Amino acid sequence: MKSKTLFDKIWDSHVVRSIENGPDVLYIDRHYIHEVTSPQAFNGLKERGIPVFRPGKTIATADHNIPTKNQHLPIKDELSRNQVEKLTENCQKYGIELYGLNHPKNGIVHVIGPELGYTLPGITIVCGDSHTSTHGAFGTIAFGIGTSEVEMVLATQCILQPKPRKMRITVDGELQKGVTSKDIIMYIISEISASGATGYFVEYCGSVIRSLSMEGRMTICNMSIEMGARGGLITPDETTFEYLRKLPAIPGIDDLKSSINEWRKLRSDSDAVFDRDLKFDAGLIKPMITYGTNPGMGMAIDDSIPLSDENGNKASSSFLKSLDYMGFKPGMKLLGHPVDYVFLGSCTNGRIEDFRAFAQVINGRKKADNITALIVPGSKKVEEQMAAEGLTELYKSAGFEVRQPGCSSCLAMNEDKIPQGKYAVSTSNRNFEGRQGPGARTLLASPFTAAAAAITGRITDPRVFINKEQKVKK
Amino acid sequence: MAKVKFDILESTCVPLPFENVDTDQIIPARFLSATSRLGFGDNLFCDWRYAKTGEKNSEFVLNNPDFSGKVLVTGKNFGSGSSREHAVWAIFDYGFRAVVSSFFADIFMNNALNNGLLPIVISDDLLKKLTTLVQNKPNTKVKIDLEKQTFTILSTGDSVKFAINPYKKDCLLKGLDDIDFLLNMKNLITGYENNKSLAK
Ligand code: SF4
Numbered sequence: 001m002k003s004k005t006l007f008d009k010i011w012d013s014h015v016v017r018s019i020e021n022g023p024d025v026l027y028i029d030r031h032y033i034h035e036v037t038s039p040q041a042f043n044g045l046k047e048r049g050i051p052v053f054r055p056g057k058t059i060a061t062a063d064h065n066i067p068t069k070n071q072h073l074p075i076k077d078e079l080s081r082n083q084v085e086k087l088t089e090n091c092q093k094y095g096i097e098l099y100g101l102n103h104p105k106n107g108i109v110h111v112i113g114p115e116l117g118y119t120l121p122g123i124t125i126v127c128g129d130s131h132t133s134t135h136g137a138f139g140t141i142a143f144g145i146g147t148s149e150v151e152m153v154l155a156t157q158c159i160l161q162p163k164p165r166k167m168r169i170t171v172d173g174e175l176q177k178g179v180t181s182k183d184i185i186m187y188i189i190s191e192i193s194a195s196g197a198t199g200y201f202v203e204y205c206g207s208v209i210r211s212l213s214m215e216g217r218m219t220i221c222n223m224s225i226e227m228g229a230r231g232g233l234i235t236p237d238e239t240t241f242e243y244l245r246k247l248p249a250i251p252g253i254d255d256l257k258s259s260i261n262e263w264r265k266l267r268s269d270s271d272a273v274f275d276r277d278l279k280f281d282a283g284l285i286k287p288m289i290t291y292g293t294n295p296g297m298g299m300a301i302d303d304s305i306p307l308s309d310e311n312g313n314k315a316s317s318s319f320l321k322s323l324d325y326m327g328f329k330p331g332m333k334l335l336g337h338p339v340d341y342v343f344l345g346s347c348t349n350g351r352i353e354d355f356r357a358f359a360q361v362i363n364g365r366k367k368a369d370n371i372t373a374l375i376v377p378g379s380k381k382v383e384e385q386m387a388a389e390g391l392t393e394l395y396k397s398a399g400f401e402v403r404q405p406g407c408s409s410c411l412a413m414n415e416d417k418i419p420q421g422k423y424a425v426s427t428s429n430r431n432f433e434g435r436q437g438p439g440a441r442t443l444l445a446s447p448f449t450a451a452a453a454a455i456t457g458r459i460t461d462p463r464v465f466i467n468k469e470q471k472v473k474k
Numbered sequence: 475m476a477k478v479k480f481d482i483l484e485s486t487c488v489p490l491p492f493e494n495v496d497t498d499q500i501i502p503a504r505f506l507s508a509t510s511r512l513g514f515g516d517n518l519f520c521d522w523r524y525a526k527t528g529e530k531n532s533e534f535v536l537n538n539p540d541f542s543g544k545v546l547v548t549g550k551n552f553g554s555g556s557s558r559e560h561a562v563w564a565i566f567d568y569g570f571r572a573v574v575s576s577f578f579a580d581i582f583m584n585n586a587l588n589n590g591l592l593p594i595v596i597s598d599d600l601l602k603k604l605t606t607l608v609q610n611k612p613n614t615k616v617k618i619d620l621e622k623q624t625f626t627i628l629s630t631g632d633s634v635k636f637a638i639n640p641y642k643k644d645c646l647l648k649g650l651d652d653i654d655f656l657l658n659m660k661n662l663i664t665g666y667e668n669n670k671s672l673a674k
Contacts, residue, residue, distance in 0.1 A: 016666045022641025039509035079507030086509050130557040146559035146585035156656040195551040294494045318493040411503040432498040434521050
């Protein structure tokens with residue numbers, strides 16, 4: 001038999017039918033929905049007069065537009081309230097499990113999917129949100145879809161998709177202190193550009209990837225879409241199984257042990273062929289920061305902004321327009337540049353590990369006066385864990401207010417907007433113009449770097465804090 | 475899901491020569507709270523189109539009366555970012571029927587095809603030529619023939635073949651609907667489900 005990649009194996013086992021010269025009919029095991037990209041899909045079902053085909057395979061949450069303060073009160077914004085109400089109505093009408101606002105397990109869709117045991121190795125997951133790629137961390141084919149496709153999955157539990165090409169990204173070597181999974185993925189994106197993996201599904205390999213926790217792997221897979229990839233995935237291993245063993249429940253799995261034995265077989269054949277193969281040396285990666293308005297415009301935090309765009313074009317109107325929006329100049333250094341806001345959260349860095357990392361840098365220090373911080377856990381579970389581990393207290397005494405879960409400032413659909421012209425060091429995934437509010441200037445970075453900015457009020461190399469204890473010892 | 479037909483389109487173009495135009499630019503998140511598909515065209519490229527005061531930004535191409543038409547000509551990597559189909563609805567609602575670029579983001583491409591908006595990929599060189607031509611002569615017309623898969627600049631005679639998935643082409647030419655197509659396959663899908671649970 002022809003050798004296959006992990007991606008091929010999962011994909012091929014989900015093809016209901018291949019259409020000649022056309023896309024595959026791919027069966028979807030789990031469908032996640034949220035309030036913003038689902039209402040028009042339900043309207044479509046209504047117009048057709050058809051039910052949801054397999055309501056048990058869809059779960060819903062409210063996350064994108066909800067407030068992160070006073071969640072027990074009615075949502076003030078009428079349109080947002082209407083969307084959340086519509087979701088509730090639709091879930092009731094069609095029999096879909098809803099982890100909505102004020103549900104004890106509510107949270108960002110890509111944070112709760114794994115927490116609730118819905119995200120599993122070897123399955124297919126789609127959601128009307130591009131960061132669905134997050135779930136690939138479990139050895140899962142997971143990708144974002146549009147609303148017409150949400151309707152398609154609700155109606156038939158299948159989706160029409162051409163099979164993407166396959167790329168392998170291997171990261172080997174020794175990771176430096178103070179460098180996180182966020183820096184690894186930001187580094188890769190800065191190397192291959194914001195469109196470098198368009199048309200591909202990525203498999204992440206190598207000793208550095210294997211050494212990462214599930215949280216770290218989710219951060220990597222999450223940002224696959226920021227280099228254009230349909231998704232990214234990682235071979236499930238002991239780290240994956242350990243994460244699953246610790247979950248309170250896994251819906252649909254009675255015998256975890258035998259499932260794990262099955263999942264152990266999920267890996268690319270040793271001679272499987274990828275359409276593109278890239279290798280990176282982890283030792284070269286430093287804490288990263290973006291300087292422009294797409295995630296490909298990133299650099300090591302102590303570097304200078306390049307003098308030209310990725311093609312060496314100095315006068316590129318897109319490049320100059322982007323720097324102009326950011327208030328930066330080619331060749332400029334960013335270290336020491338004042339910052340106004342810090343956002344810790346999102347489906348990229350809103351998990352418990354991220355809050356621990358941020359706390360590690362705070363370590364008894366206080367928030368800088370010029371900083372407004374938005375500290376937003378990715379889910380109720382993360383919120384609870386933070387409290388249980390004493391992190392909420394630690395954040396409070398450093399002058400930070402911990403908000404309630406949601407997407408918040410990642411896309412600023414609610415009131416958590418960064419004002420016009422202000423600089424925000426953000427642990428989210430997109431630095432597009434206006435992403436965090438009209439005129440907002442986003443600098444993407446890791447939780448370490450966000451914490452360093454929060455306590456100094458400036459763009460600061462987090463290694464100053466991470467390595468300090470070590471230096472004292474020497 | 476769209477049942478829009480597409481066959482031949484002849485139109486002038488609107489140039490938007492920026493690279494990496496992402497879906498947050500096409501339709502900012504704060505306009506995503508609607509629960510219907512209609513009316514998004516009013517907020518297409520909102521933060522470029524209007525000043526903070528709400529006045530029209532006269533420098534932006536959609537506010538320039540010299541340019542109009544059903545074809546948007548834009549830079550590389552158009553439609554990157556969020557999966558929001560609202561971006562396609564906004565472009566379509568505004569009146570565009572085709573977008574021309576040298577490179578599109580994947581999800582945008584699918585969303586466009588699912589809504590009868592034709593994404594056409596041409597070479598970087600031709601894109602440059604077309605953009606300059608349109609900027610200098612706003613009455614430059616192009617012709618798109620989906621059946622033949624040709625894209626032609628009428629004044630210069632430049633004509634190229636563009637690629638499109640044959641299944642999608644057929645859907646657009648006939649105005650077929652993907653969901654009807656899958657609904658007719660229910661038995662096959664159920665069969666797959668049964669097989670799979672047996673295999674477990
Ligand atoms: S946190 Fe941001 S990227 Fe993640 S699902 Fe929410 S809006 Fe999308």
